[in-house]
Amino acid sequence: MRPENRRRHLLPWAVVGLWVVVIAVAAMFAGKLGGVQRDEAVDYLPASADSTHVEKVRQELPGGETTDVIVVYHRDGGLTAADRTVADGQLAKIAAEQKLTAPPKGIPSKDGTTLMYPIASAAPTGPGADKEAAQKAFVEDVRAIATTDGDEAGAGGGSSGPDIASGLDIEVGGAGALMADMESVFESIDGTLMIATVLVVAFLLIITYRSPFLWIVPLVVVGAAAVSSMAVVYGMVRAFDVVVTSQSAAIMTVLVFGAGTDYALLLVSRYREELRRVPEPYEAMRTALRNCGPAVLASSGTVAAGLLCLLAADLNSSSGMGPIAAIGVVCALVAMLTLLPAVLVLLGRRVFWPLIPAYGSEVKQRRSFFAAMGSSAARRPVAVLGTGLVVLGALALGVLNLPGAVKQEDSFIDRPESVTAMQRLTDAYPDQSAQPISVMAPTGAAGTALDTTRTLPGVADAQRGRSGGGWTEIVVFAKDAPESAGETATIERLRSTLGDETYVGGPSAQQIDLADTNVSDRLYVIPLVIVAVLLILVALLRSIVAPLMLVAAVVVVWGASMGIGGLVFEPLLGFAGVDPGLALLSFVFLVALGVDYGIFLMHRMREEALKGAEPEEAALTALRSTGGVIASAGIVLAATFGVLASLPLVMLAEMGILVAVGVLLDTFLVRTYLVTSASVLLGRKVWWPGALSRPPAAEPVRERETVGSGV
Structure with a gap:
């Protein structure tokens, strides 16, 4: 066998063998990622904020970080003596079984309907201590005692009581209970998200390829990328103490499946085309990689660069998400440019059955949907461009209807017990908030700080708390409800x-x-993202006008998507607020991901121009050739982000809806109509100041690069 033929035969097997080893090793660590995810308050807070400093100091106080909960007893007609006996018995049992920082003390409401017991438990300390597990266990134990019947509770308190089911409502709320409920939701996300994403991607691939076998290949490869990315992130946690939250892990999973499937669609489409021109699958794949590889690399580069710009954010959850999500994109890229080609070459043409692309065959030419769209944009480019911008601008006005920042009790799709308990406390104690404000003062100035705090308007009560390490905690209760305008003014x-x-x-x-x-x-971050994406586009397209056009297009899409959010979040979906980080994260995802499709379109348009096509012809040919695969990729990416909308947290649901809507707008309106019509209007100027911006007669194009049909 000739050396060249031997290489063609062995290289795909070597690549697959290497990936088998990688997956075998990665699988041992990928499953451990969930065990190192952290969802403490400081992991989602700004690094330089007052509240973050308070949380860090509280962890160093005697007893360490505490889990604060409030046990709430309520009867509509007023609490009875038997109800109070039940409460005393249950709290005595809690105090006996749990390590509380102070004896429980009941606080009755003025109307006599409610009795609350604020209690706190110290988190475990020392190497290997799992604070999150201990906090959740404490809340679960308190709830277990609170749901026992009156006889058991009364026995714990030294007397007997009635059945607590007869009109006495008992709920456990407070910051600790809220975090425990949040943790329970996060624990359910990983499995639900993975299963739903796999099913969505599999369904769309079957529809796209119309083959009983082909869809399995990219799905298996993207699964390998997902396992690899989780293993790499786990290694970073162990080596560099990188913080991984449940939110960032969920986003990484979606990006791996969404971006990875997109790259697979583009490569398979190009490979199928080359199989009609080249007899050997190995050579067909080499040509496919050579022609669409630069666009795919630039595409993944824009996404990774945009995500890495999040490192400049002060918010810990945003800055931590950047490198983790970027790792997912890079792993997806590597898998799709190595493992996927190797597997496809080994399987040969038969993997496309029943629509096998035979060597020398021609694709049936018929007027496609995108050809019709391109023709309409070319006939009336000014009208199409103007109408599109007006529509997007009108949608963007919906931003004015966006609700305010989401409150903690509104961050769940279905309200858990901790939220309903806090709402009951707000109603029963209108003159005092049940949610404490923590003031951390230097111990030497704590007395003065306490006296000053008690005299301030809006303060209902203030008490000295724990001291240690040069700090003293002052626990303050405001007169106004939590997260109200009055409490904000007090803070x-x-x-x-x-x-x-x-x-x-x-x-x-x-x-x-x-x-x-x-x-x-x-x-800070938005300008960084724009500059990073522009630099990559300029390097790929060798133009300034085309990159500016593409970036402007995705920024307009982002504005329209935010406007759609304002029209549906509260009026249709009942979301009472918007997560504060939604605008920034949705901008990063929509700009970085949206530019992908612009890259695929403009890269093909540039190739047609290099072959001598006139600007209008190049634009229409690019749209006709890439429209179908871009549409498929856009639908897959929108669907994978849409999976987030099914999760029980408002912040993830809002993110999924915005990105999915934005990707669809970009795919079917901006990319097909607006970019095409703008390219027709600009003509050769779209490539300014490169050589393609000048007429061939004035200066022939002398650029040397591979010319193919692109993506």
């Missing part, structure tokens, strides 16, 4: 009055810091 008043050496935190202060930090992060 701002505390911060301005107590000075820079005293820090104000707690759940409500965290929400304020999240909103403020997301505004400042947008001012």
Whole structure:
């Protein structure tokens, strides 16, 4: 066998063998990623915020970080003596079985319908201590005791009581219970998301390929990429103590499947085309990779670069998501450019059965949907472009209808017990918030800070808390409801009055810091993303006008998507607020991912221009050739992000809806109509200042590069 033929025969097997080893090793670590995910408050807070500093100091106080919950007893007609006996018995049992930081003390409401017991348990300390598991276990134990019948509860308190099911409502709320409910939701996300994403991608691939076998190949390869990415991220956690949250892990999974499937669709489409021109699958794949490889590399480069710009964000959850999501995209790219080609070459033409592309055959020429769209854009480019911009602008006006920042109790699709408990406390204690504000003061100034705090308007009560490490905690209760305008004013008043050496935190202060930090992060990260994407596009397209056009197009899409969110989030879906980080993250995803399809279109348009086609002809040929595969890729990507909308958290549902809608707008309106019509209007100027911007008669194009049919 000739050396060249031997290489053709052995190289695909070598690549597959290498990937088998990689997957075998990666599988041992990928499953451990869930065990190192962290969803503590500081993992989602701004790095430089007051509330973040408070949380870090609280962990260092005697007893360490505490889990704060409130056991709530309520009867509509007023609590009876027997109800109070049940409450005393249950709290005595909780105190006996749990390590509480202070004895339980009941606080009755003025109307006599409600009795609340704020309690706290210290988190475990020392190497290997699993604080999240301990916090969740504490909440579960308290709830288990609170749901026992009155006889058991009464026995724990030294007396007997009635059946607690007869009109006495018992709920466990507070910050600790809220975090436990959030953790339970996060635990259910990984499996649900993976199964739903696989099913969606498989369904769309079957429809796209119309083959009983071909769809399995890219699905298996993207699965290998997902396993590899999880293993790499787990290694980064162990080696560099990188923080991985459930949110960032979910986004990474969606990106691996969405982007990876997109790259597979583009490569398979090009490979199928080459099989009609080249007799050997190996050579057909080499040609396919050579022609569409630059576009795929640039596409993944824009996504990875955009995501890495999130490192500049002050918000811990955003800055941590950047490199993790970028790893997913890179793993998807590597798998699709190595493992997928090798498997397809080994399987040969028969993998396309029953629509096998025979060597020398011609594709049936028929007027496609995208050819018709391109022709209409070419006939009336000004009208098409103007109408499209007006439509997108009108949709963008929906931003004015976006609800405010989502409150903690509104962050679940279905309200858990912790949320209903806090709502009951808000109704029963109108003169005092049941959610504490934590003030961390230097121990030497704690007395003065406490006295000053008690005199401030909006403060219902303030008590000295734990001390240690030079700090003293002051627990403050506002007169207004949690996350209300009145409580916000009280927190701002505390911060301005107590000075820079005293820090104000707690759940409500965290929400304020999240909103403020997301505004400042947008001012830094959005320009970085635009510059990074522009540089990659300029390098690929060798033009300034075309990259500016593509970036402007995806920015308009982002604005329209946000507007659609304003029209559906609260009016149709009942979402009471918007996650503060939604605008920034949706911008990064829509710009980075949306530019992908512009790259595929403009790269093919450039190739046609290099072959001598006139600007209008090049634009229409590019749309006709790439429209189908771009549409398939867009639908797959939108569907994978749409899976997030089925999850029980408002922040992920909103993200999934916005990105899915934006991708569809970009695929079927902006890419097909607006970019095509703008390219027709600009003519050769779209390639300015490159050589293609000048007429051939003035200066022949002398660029040397491979000319093919692209993607």
